[in-house]
Amino acid sequence: MIMANINRAMLRLGQAPSVIRETFEYGNTRAQQIGRENVFDFSLGNPSVPAPERVTDTLRKLLADCPPVALHGYTSAPGDLPTRRAVAEDLCRRFSANLTEANIYMTCGAAASLTCTLHALVQPGDEIVVPAPFFPEYRVFAEAAGAVLVPVPPVPGSFQIDVPALRRHLSEKTKAVIVNSPNNPTGVVYTREVLTELSDALSAFSAQRGSPVYLLSDEPYRELVYDGAEVPYLPALYPATIVCYSYSKSLSLPGERIGYVAVPTSVPDWQEIFAAVCGAGRALGFVCAPSLMQKMIAACTDAACDMATYRLNRDLLYGALTDCGFSCVHPDGAFYLFVRAPGEDAAAFCQKARQFELLLVPSDSFGCPGYVRLAYCVSTDMIRRSLPAFRQLAESYGLI
Amino acid sequence: MIMANINRAMLRLGQAPSVIRETFEYGNTRAQQIGRENVFDFSLGNPSVPAPERVTDTLRKLLADCPPVALHGYTSAPGDLPTRRAVAEDLCRRFSANLTEANIYMTCGAAASLTCTLHALVQPGDEIVVPAPFFPEYRVFAEAAGAVLVPVPPVPGSFQIDVPALRRHLSEKTKAVIVNSPNNPTGVVYTREVLTELSDALSAFSAQRGSPVYLLSDEPYRELVYDGAEVPYLPALYPATIVCYSYSKSLSLPGERIGYVAVPTSVPDWQEIFAAVCGAGRALGFVCAPSLMQKMIAACTDAACDMATYRLNRDLLYGALTDCGFSCVHPDGAFYLFVRAPGEDAAAFCQKARQFELLLVPSDSFGCPGYVRLAYCVSTDMIRRSLPAFRQLAESYGLI
Numbered sequence: 001m002i003m004a005n006i007n008r009a010m011l012r013l014g015q016a017p018s019v020i021r022e023t024f025e026y027g028n029t030r031a032q033q034i035g036r037e038n039v040f041d042f043s044l045g046n047p048s049v050p051a052p053e054r055v056t057d058t059l060r061k062l063l064a065d066c067p068p069v070a071l072h073g074y075t076s077a078p079g080d081l082p083t084r085r086a087v088a089e090d091l092c093r094r095f096s097a098n099l100t101e102a103n104i105y106m107t108c109g110a111a112a113s114l115t116c117t118l119h120a121l122v123q124p125g126d127e128i129v130v131p132a133p134f135f136p137e138y139r140v141f142a143e144a145a146g147a148v149l150v151p152v153p154p155v156p157g158s159f160q161i162d163v164p165a166l167r168r169h170l171s172e173k174t175k176a177v178i179v180n181s182p183n184n185p186t187g188v189v190y191t192r193e194v195l196t197e198l199s200d201a202l203s204a205f206s207a208q209r210g211s212p213v214y215l216l217s218d219e220p221y222r223e224l225v226y227d228g229a230e231v232p233y234l235p236a237l238y239p240a241t242i243v244c245y246s247y248s249k250s251l252s253l254p255g256e257r258i259g260y261v262a263v264p265t266s267v268p269d270w271q272e273i274f275a276a277v278c279g280a281g282r283a284l285g286f287v288c289a290p291s292l293m294q295k296m297i298a299a300c301t302d303a304a305c306d307m308a309t310y311r312l313n314r315d316l317l318y319g320a321l322t323d324c325g326f327s328c329v330h331p332d333g334a335f336y337l338f339v340r341a342p343g344e345d346a347a348a349f350c351q352k353a354r355q356f357e358l359l360l361v362p363s364d365s366f367g368c369p370g371y372v373r374l375a376y377c378v379s380t381d382m383i384r385r386s387l388p389a390f391r392q393l394a395e396s397y398g399l400i
Numbered sequence: 401m402i403m404a405n406i407n408r409a410m411l412r413l414g415q416a417p418s419v420i421r422e423t424f425e426y427g428n429t430r431a432q433q434i435g436r437e438n439v440f441d442f443s444l445g446n447p448s449v450p451a452p453e454r455v456t457d458t459l460r461k462l463l464a465d466c467p468p469v470a471l472h473g474y475t476s477a478p479g480d481l482p483t484r485r486a487v488a489e490d491l492c493r494r495f496s497a498n499l500t501e502a503n504i505y506m507t508c509g510a511a512a513s514l515t516c517t518l519h520a521l522v523q524p525g526d527e528i529v530v531p532a533p534f535f536p537e538y539r540v541f542a543e544a545a546g547a548v549l550v551p552v553p554p555v556p557g558s559f560q561i562d563v564p565a566l567r568r569h570l571s572e573k574t575k576a577v578i579v580n581s582p583n584n585p586t587g588v589v590y591t592r593e594v595l596t597e598l599s600d601a602l603s604a605f606s607a608q609r610g611s612p613v614y615l616l617s618d619e620p621y622r623e624l625v626y627d628g629a630e631v632p633y634l635p636a637l638y639p640a641t642i643v644c645y646s647y648s649k650s651l652s653l654p655g656e657r658i659g660y661v662a663v664p665t666s667v668p669d670w671q672e673i674f675a676a677v678c679g680a681g682r683a684l685g686f687v688c689a690p691s692l693m694q695k696m697i698a699a700c701t702d703a704a705c706d707m708a709t710y711r712l713n714r715d716l717l718y719g720a721l722t723d724c725g726f727s728c729v730h731p732d733g734a735f736y737l738f739v740r741a742p743g744e745d746a747a748a749f750c751q752k753a754r755q756f757e758l759l760l761v762p763s764d765s766f767g768c769p770g771y772v773r774l775a776y777c778v779s780t781d782m783i784r785r786s787l788p789a790f791r792q793l794a795e796s797y798g799l800i
Contacts (some may be wrong), residue, residue: 004669005575005611006676010520015672021477050468068450072653076423088498108508108686109658115685120410136605137682175405209685253472255691257508270403276406279414282537283544285515285617290690291655341654354673 009143019092020044020361021349029360034357040386042374045184045335047252049310049377052303055251058296069121071295075280075288077278079106079260085297087260090301095233103264106297107279108257110220110246113136114178115284117216117242117261118145120276126175131161133338133368135184135218147175151367157337158184159329163197166371170205176214177202181231185366185373186338187314187331189229192237199238206240212268220259221334223250223304225229226311229332239266242273249334252305258293293306310335313376313383318382325399333378338363344370344396352396356389409543417758418536420444420761423750427759434757440786441759442774445584445735449651449777452703455651458696471695476690477678480507480661483698487660489749490701492539495633503664506689508657510620510646512536514578515684517616517642517661518545520676526575531561533738533768535584535618546577551767559586559729559738563597570605576614577602581631582621585766585773586738587714587731589629592637599638608641612668615641620659622651623704626711629732632724639666642673647697649734652705658693693716710735713776720787725799735777738763742797744770752796756789 004011005229020043027041030189062071078084084101091097107113118128124146130138132151142149152166161179179198182188199215206212217234222245225231235241246259261275281287288294317337321328329342339360341349346362349372352359376383396400404411408596417425420443427441445783462471478484484501491497507513518528524546530538532551542549551782552566561579579598581590599615606612617634622645625631635641646659663674681687717737727740739760741749749772753760763771777785796798 004672005523006521006669006673007519007523007680010676010679010683011672012679014520014675014677014680044474047472048469051472053486056463056468060460060463063456063463068456068652069448070449072655074446074654077417108690111685111687113685120414123405127541140683141685165421214793254474255472255685255688255694257690269406272404272411275404275414276410277414279410279412280407282413283515283540284684285511285513285541287511287657288655290508290657290693293690293691294655303712310489329665367491 012138017364020136023359023361030357037361037385037393040382040389042376042378043359043361045375045377046254047249047305047377048379049252049306049399051252052300052305054303055253055296055300058299059292062292062295066295072291073243075291075294077281077287077288079104080291080294080298083294086298086301091262095236097233097264097266098237098309099262103262103270103274105261105263105274105281106294107259107261107281108286108289109248109259110218110244110287111141112257113244113246113259113261114138114141114218115144116277116280116286118142118147119246119280119284120380121175122147122274125173127171127173128176128178129166129169129174130178130367131166133159133185133363133366133371134178135180136365138178153390154368155372159183159188160194161190161198163194163201166198167201167205170213172209174213176216178216178218179234180218182224182333184221184334185336185363186329187334187336188329189231189332190227192230192232195234195237197230202238210242214267217242217245220246220249223333224307224310225333226307226314227332231333235266240268242267243285250305251300251303253293256290256293258289258297266315278366309380313378313380316380316383317374317376320390324394326393326394334373337374337376339374341372342399343372346372353393356393358386358393402554413449413540419765423759423761426615430757437785438757439757440782440789442776443759443761443780445775445777446654447649447705448705448779449652451652452700452705454703455468455653455696455700458699459692462692462695466695474673474740475689475694476490477681477688479504479689480691480694486502486698493690495636497633497635497664499662499664502660503670503674505661505663505674505681506694507661507681508686508689509648509659510644511541512537512540512657512686513644513659513661514616514618514647515544516677516680517644518542518547518674519680519684521575521614522547525573526570527573528576528578529569529574530578530579531566533559533585533763533766533771534578535580536576536765540618548639553703554768559583559588560594561590561598561599563594566595566598568602570613572609574613575614578616578618579634580618582624582733584621584734585736585763586729587734587736588729589625589631592630592632595634595637602638612640612764616644617641618644620646620649624707624710624735625733626707626714627732631733635664635666640668642667644778650705651700651703653693656690656693658689658697709780710777713778713780716780716783717774719791724791724794726794735775737774737775737776739772740800741770741772746770746772753793756792756793758786758789
């Protein structure tokens, strides 16, 4: 068979959907066979709590009061000025940041924040270092920008960043490090101590090399923390930090594609980098972030989704799984549990789990084999109904 | 000065905004100096008629009736199934097309439709042939995908495609031809005769070469035609046609970023190309098209904006400019006039026009020097007030 004369890399990406999406699709098929209520799908990080009422009210008000030509028209490429201003002011208020609208570029969500920033920074062959485990699409985004992804194993057990190990992975080719805290897939929040150690290591390396390693802080889960866990504001620790944000999780709007890139003035050559982010947005075809959502954000930067449900889900599932003998790091944020696969074979464990209609995601593509990810942004009722299945799964492995 | 060690191409794109954007920004500055009512800004293709009431009503209804988790959640990557189905059915109904949801990939607007399709098709060094004049961002999108843009001069006067000339620009490296009808910047609608001639030329060339030249039909202005001008449905003329669509102009929603790619089954290897488009959307960071807008489209594929205003604007401006002695192709679609610059120096003409507070866009970046583009998607009142200034401009060139 003659293969179509098209881009092979894009074809591969399109033909091999992520294991997360694949599991989710299996769940839909299985639900049609045996009924939705009999499938326990923990595959997808799709928020299960509704957007805050203020978001819905603001959208309704905009549609009622704002003339459609202004409401739905092109915004300037970096975003609507009042929105950029509101985002900057919110960060200043919360983190004593030193930002204005000139530092804020509105995007179509976290993925766009990352692809625009990576395309802005990367020259072919550059390396992007990332502490494992990490969101698998980082590899896709980095490679599409012409970079090589360099994973660094975590501290076993705690899943904090192993800074000495990360230091050994830095090279002349390192353009940036991506950190994601609260972390997908572990739910771990990196501590101030570890992040300070990281900052010191990156500063020393950058000074020695004579050019900065940029730190990309991917923060879609920033607001999703429990028990008052602290998520340090990284630009205050490391000056060359670029923040990639999304409102997908904090405002439960994952389908609407709205977020931002913040390039603080503390980043060396920040104006050139900001311009290059704008250039990347243009080259990739983003034009501007969706205008209605931008205008909503101007009034909702400090809105928050209901964390009580996620917290209840976490406590219920973490408690039940550890009671069954499963081993799992205690998550302080996000809505994921990262469970060790008995026998360290994540794929076999996920297959076995499917016998009990439990849909889990193997950790291999997260750069940390031997685990499974459970997304508990589901209904509390489904979690309750799934517990006997987890117990059977544990029994099948002789854990109880 | 040491230059930042970042991507130079993206920096250049960010530092050199398009001449359209630049003119628009000048207009805003000038409006602050002398009052908005004294500046006649014809720079930007930002629709001036409101979105159809059905669009607003549908958005309101969705916000009132649809649970937020469903309304704002991730859709599947190619789009929400009912939306893709509605788009396919609309095309089947209007053009006797043979499409299902499997052929439709929802995008964040026309720019995204083009970048995803180009990234899906292009291998480094491929050539993308485009009849001039053309939307300047085609060059940006093609180069970002690793291709070389090859412009072909139009038939003088009519601005139809010069098919024999285009034929001479095809090569072993030609991956695709982009056509845009109704055309930005001329407003010309390519005739069925010319498109049939193009199809014959591409078919013969593809057969001889043994691999298809793809035709990308960029159709944001499809619905914006006057006096019943026909816009032939290109897949019916040339089987290897991929349609890149946007609702930006037809529903006056340019800031909302909603459109689609249609890959008909008549395209050789259509399933692989569709997969590669999905792969490109993933690699570039699109995730999915904005979900609220997708759900609105499912109910509004056949809504239409008010063409009476654009038609009035066209007749008023075309009549006045030709009366003044300016030379201009009669536009049958879109909302642009393409006027010959006296002395054939577009930049000098635009500078001279600014003395009369008329903001026009020089045609050089459209691949067709010696003209200016006027976007008449402005208020009819502004056009009326601008007419004395055009008369003075004509007098300064001795045209009257």
